[in-house]
Amino acid sequence: xxxxxxxxxxxxxxxxxxxxxxxxxxxxxxxxxxxxxxxxxxxxxxxxxxxxxxxxxxxxxxxxxxxxxxxxxxxxxxxxxxxxxxxxxxxxxxxxxxxxxxxxxxxxxxxxxxxxxxxxxxxxxxxxxxxxxxxxxxxxxxxxxxxxxxxxxxxxxxxxxxxxxxxxxxxxxxxxxxxxxxxxxxxxxxxxxxxxxxxxxxxxxxxxxxxxxxxxxxxxxxxxxxxxxxxxxxxxxxxxxxxxxxxxxxxxxxxxxxxxxxxxxxxxxxxxxxxxxxxxxxxxxxxxxxxxxxxxxxxxxxxxxxxxxxxxxxxxxxxxxxxxxxxxxxxxxxx
Amino acid sequence: xxxxxxxxxxxxxxxxxxxxxxxxxxxxxxxxxxxxxxxxxxxxxxxxxxxxxxxxxxxxxxxxxxxxxxxxxxxxxxxxxxxxxxxxxxxxxxxxxxxxxxxxxxxxxxxxxxxxxxxxxxxxxxxxxxxxxxxxxxxxxxxxxxxxxxxxxxxxxxxxxxxxxxxxxxxxxxxxxxxxxxxxxxxxxxxxxxxxxxxxxxxxxxxxxxxxxxxxxxxxxxxxxxxxxxxxxxxxxxxxxxxxxxxxxxxxxxxxxxxxxxxxxxxxxxxxxxxxxxxxxxxxxxxx
Numbered sequence: 018x019x020x021x022x023x024x025x026x027x028x029x030x031x032x033x034x035x036x037x038x039x040x041x042x043x044x045x046x047x048x049x050x051x052x053x054x055x056x057x058x059x060x061x062x063x064x065x066x067x068x069x070x071x072x073x074x075x076x077x078x079x080x081x082x083x084x085x086x087x088x089x090x091x092x093x094x095x096x097x098x099x100x101x102x103x104x105x106x107x108x109x110x111x112x113x114x115x116x117x118x119x120x121x122x123x124x125x126x127x128x129x130x131x132x133x134x135x136x137x138x139x140x141x142x143x144x145x146x147x148x149x150x151x152x153x154x155x156x157x158x159x160x161x162x163x164x165x166x167x168x169x170x171x172x173x174x175x176x177x178x179x180x181x182x183x184x185x186x187x188x189x190x191x192x193x194x195x196x197x198x199x200x201x202x203x204x205x206x207x208x209x210x211x212x213x214x215x216x217x218x219x220x221x222x223x224x225x226x227x228x229x230x231x232x233x234x235x236x237x238x239x240x241x242x243x244x245x246x247x248x249x250x251x252x253x254x255x256x257x258x259x260x261x262x263x264x265x266x267x268x269x270x271x272x273x274x275x276x277x278x279x280x281x282x283x284x285x286x287x288x289x290x291x292x293x294x295x296x297x298x299x300x301x302x303x304x305x306x307x308x309x310x311x312x313x314x315x316x317x318x319x320x321x322x323x324x325x326x327x328x329x330x331x332x333x334x335x336x337x338x339x340x341x342x343x344x345x346x347x348x349x350x351x352x
Numbered sequence: 353x354x355x356x357x358x359x360x361x362x363x364x365x366x367x368x369x370x371x372x373x374x375x376x377x378x379x380x381x382x383x384x385x386x387x388x389x390x391x392x393x394x395x396x397x398x399x400x401x402x403x404x405x406x407x408x409x410x411x412x413x414x415x416x417x418x419x420x421x422x423x424x425x426x427x428x429x430x431x432x433x434x435x436x437x438x439x440x441x442x443x444x445x446x447x448x449x450x451x452x453x454x455x456x457x458x459x460x461x462x463x464x465x466x467x468x469x470x471x472x473x474x475x476x477x478x479x480x481x482x483x484x485x486x487x488x489x490x491x492x493x494x495x496x497x498x499x500x501x502x503x504x505x506x507x508x509x510x511x512x513x514x515x516x517x518x519x520x521x522x523x524x525x526x527x528x529x530x531x532x533x534x535x536x537x538x539x540x541x542x543x544x545x546x547x548x549x550x551x552x553x554x555x556x557x558x559x560x561x562x563x564x565x566x567x568x569x570x571x572x573x574x575x576x577x578x579x580x581x582x583x584x585x586x587x588x589x590x591x592x593x594x595x596x597x598x599x600x601x602x603x604x605x606x607x608x609x610x611x612x613x614x615x616x617x618x619x620x621x622x623x624x625x626x627x628x629x630x631x632x633x634x635x636x637x638x639x640x
Contacts, residue, residue, distance in 0.1 A: 046589060054606055081588045082602075094487035095497070096505040096587040116488065215605045243607045273500075 043076045045276050045283065048098035050085035050172055050262070051215035052236040056134075056299045057102070063295065064286050068279065076279055084213030085172030092118070097270040099280040104172020104214075106130070106263050107330035118269040132261035133287035134301035137321060138173070138180045140252040141221065141230040141237045148228050152254045153184040156229055157202035164227035166217045167210035168338050172262070174214070175338060177231045180258040182337070183322040187256060201347040222249070233260065234316065238300035253317040261324070402620050405613035417603075417614040425591045426599035427618065429507070433595060434575040437514045441571050445522025446564070450556075452523075453530040454538075467523050470516055478516050479584025482509055505587030510595065513581040518571045525567030526560055533559060562637040569633065573626045577619060 047057060061078040068076045081088070081096070085104035092098050093115045103109050109131075112118040124131045142150050148161060156163055166174035178200065185199035186192070208227045211217040214236055221230035222240055229252075230237075237251045264284050271277040286292055293305040297312035327333040337343045374380075407414050417423065451457075452464055470478065484490050486503040496503060503509045537559070541551040557564075579597040586593045594602060596615055603612035 051605075079589050079592060081590065082605075083588055091505060091587055094483055094489060094504065095493070095502070096589075097502070219605060 041074045043074055043276060043279055044079060045076065045099035045271075045274075045280050046079045046081065046097065047100050047102055047283075048081045048088050048092055048096060049102040050088060050104040051082055051213040052173065052218075052233045052239070053102060053262075054080075054082050054215070055239060056235075056296065056301065059295050059299065060287070060292055063291060064283055067286065067291075068282065074279075076283075078283070082213075082215070084166065084170040084216075086170045087212060092267065097274070098267050099271045099274060099276045100264060100266050100284055102262065102264045104260070104262050105175060105330060106261070106324075107175075107334045108172055109263050109265050110330065112265070112267060116269075118267050119265050120268065123265045124263060126266075127264065127284060128288060129304045130261055131263040131265060133264060133284070133292070133304060134262065134296045135304060136234045136260045136262065136301050137257045137319070138176050138231060138260065139234045139237050139257065140254065141232055141240060141249055142228065142252055144248050144250060146250060146252065150229055150252055153181055153199075153203075153256070154188070156181075156206060156231070157199060159206075161206050161229065162208045162227040163203065163206045163229045163231060164208055164217050164221045165210065165231045166214050167212055168344050170212040171214055171217075173217075173233055173236075173260075174210075175334075176233075176258055176260045178337060178344065179324070179327060179333060180254075180256070180322070181231075183258060183326070184254070184256045197343065197347060200343075204348045234302075235300035238315070251317075253319050256320040256322065259321040259323040399620055402613050402616045405609060406617040408613075409610050413610050414614050414617075417608070417611040418618075420611065422591045422594070423599060423603075423611065423615055426594045426596045426615065429510070429594070430576045430596040432507075433511055433514050434572050436511050437518055437575045438568060438572050440515060441518050442522050442564070442568055444519065445526060445567060445571075448523040449526035449530055452527055454535055464527070467520050470519050475517060475578065475580030476584060479513050479581035482513055482516075482581075482585050486512075504585045505589075506593065509585035510582050510593065513585050514575050514578055517578050517581050518574045521571035521574065522564065522567035525563045525570070529560055529563045530556075562633055566630065566633045566637065569626055569629055573622065576622060 047061075049057060057078070057080055061080070065076050065078065068074060081091075081098075083091075085108045088096075088101070088103060089108035089111045092101060092112060101109055101112065106124060109119070109123065113121050113123060120126070127133070140150060140156075142148070148155070150156065150161070155161065165177050168174040168178050181200050181203050182196050185196035189195035189199070209217070209220050211220055214232060217230060218232060218236055218240060220226045222244055234251075237249075240249055241251065264287065266277065266280045266284060268277065271280045287296075288304070290305060290308060293303040293308040297303045297308055297315075300315065302316065303309045303312060324330055324333060327336075335342065406417075448463070448467055452460060483504055485492055486496060486509065487493055488497055503512065537555050538551045541555045542548070546554065576595075577597055578595075579601075582595055583598055583601075586595070586598055588594060588598060588602065590602065596619060600612050600615045600619070603609075603615060
């Protein structure tokens with residue numbers, strides 16, 4: 018730990034020393050999941066402006082977006098992200114588990130379990146809701162075609178799966194066998210399983226596949242904004258899951274790039290009032306209480322379960338999404 | 353060109369033969385109709401759609417989309433990748449074709465088969481091979497990390513994947529031609545006192561030049577258009593490791609339809625230019 022601290026200080030000093038001579042150009046890479054494209058497009062220039070005012074340095078934030086699991090895999094294989102902003106804690110945790118790129122207790126380094134914004138999973142249907150979809154049990158009816166990404170590669174899809182599981186448990190006296198039957202029926206109705214949330218959205222919206230898209234709340238609202246509320250509507254189920262997309266500085270790479278300070282500042286900035294406003298405007302649920310209250314009216318109230326009820330992501334991943342897990346059991350050839 | 357004068361008594365016979373070979377009218381027109389509607393539906397249609405979508409918000413929007421920094425960087429990267437891979441594969445292709453058609457050695461048929469490998473392997477697998485080799489957890493991963501050499505998720509990886517994918521194009525064009533030509537002309541040049549190098553430039557190259565150009569053209573088209581393999585090794589960093597085909601996907605997923613189709617229109621234009629050049633080259637080759 019001492020060692021890391023020394024290197025950290027050295028890196029900061031090096032950055033400071035270089036900025037004393039003249040304003041430096043810094044680049045950081047934010048490797049993110051799919052539905053955050055518009056959010057970071059808006060946040061990045063604001064942070065760059067603040068950073069310039071504070072230090073005189075010009076910071077460029079490069080973005081890469083794809084399914085959360087795929088992105089974690091790439092960072093582990095050598096995509097040198099300074100920060101990751103992914104869909105769920107398990108994917109970030111892999112950076113520690115597989116290559117020790119981040120500290121073990123990374124989730125305690127920033128407030129709210131390192132999640133600067135929250136969301137949940139809702140349904141998007143075509144205007145007029147022709148099938149009258151109201152809740153999860155409407156999705157398992159025969160003949161309903163749903164669109165969701167693949168839980169193997171997409172974080173959003175794993176949140177979808179767990180929300181459906183939670184609903185099924187609640188309505189079947191916590192009977193796991195019944196929940197299995199329920200999610201089996203749900204995935205049997207899946208028309209396509211894209212690798213990431215955005216792929217699913219374009220399948221549903223532009224290629225017009227399926228009757229219901231199960232997606233991030235913010236992604237649903239974004240579709241209404243981009244394509245018009247006259248074409249689609251959001252259906253909020255009675256119960257869903259509180260999605261906590263976490264962020265982390267990839268300390269190993271940041272240290273190597275000498276960007277630890279700016280990367281840490283960047284993630285801290287996400288909690289500022291200024292960034293929280295942008296987060297609310299992009300239909301994520303802000304963690305800042307005042308700003309959350311301000312944007313509360315754009316979200317319909319619903320019962321939210323959370324990942325702790327599944328024993329945390331490590332346990333949930335092992336039980337449901339690992340090879341031979343519940344998802345493999347219910348979804349596969351001939352099932 | 354020698355022209356044949358047909359004697360009158362032979363003429364009737366030829367006409368009769370021709371008629372015997374001809375199918376009834378409805379078959380001919382039916383086939384032409386099917387072929388034409390197929391081409392219209394699957395080639396002209398999408399091409400028209402690309403241009404239509406690219407210009408759906410007017411020329412200014414089209415131009416703005418093309419001059420975005422991320423688009424420009426994607427165009428530059430695609431050209432750069434082609435600029436590196438095409439000459440390399442031209443040299444490889446000529447060397448391989450020369451070795452296969454001029455020498456007899458053990459494992460020759462194996463080499464011929466291996467050259468075709470990139471054609472038979474799915475591009476995604478080709479990309480994954482490089483991740484397995486050069487990824488941080490791959491075979492050479494540890495060494496590369498220690499020496500701070502970045503291959504995948506950076507330009508070198510994209511170049512490697514493209515090299516692999518486009519490897520067969522030049523060799524495949526040259527091998528049948530050089531086999532057919534035989535090596536008498538080179539032998540003649542050598543017996544007249546030319547050095548091997550001189551024989552190659554003065555005899556071989558002029559003989560194969562149209563086929564070579566044809567191979568280079570196809571190689572270039574694929575180098576700039578490759579999606580699958582490049583997608584696996586790119587890392588998709590905007591403005592840095594997105595090639596033009598990857599940028600099309602990114603823009604489409606950003607709901608930027610004009611941007612996506614504007615970039616696609618460049619690829620379409622490249623395809624059309626390739627097609628025209630290909631026709632010219634085929635014509636030249638036939639004339640030779």
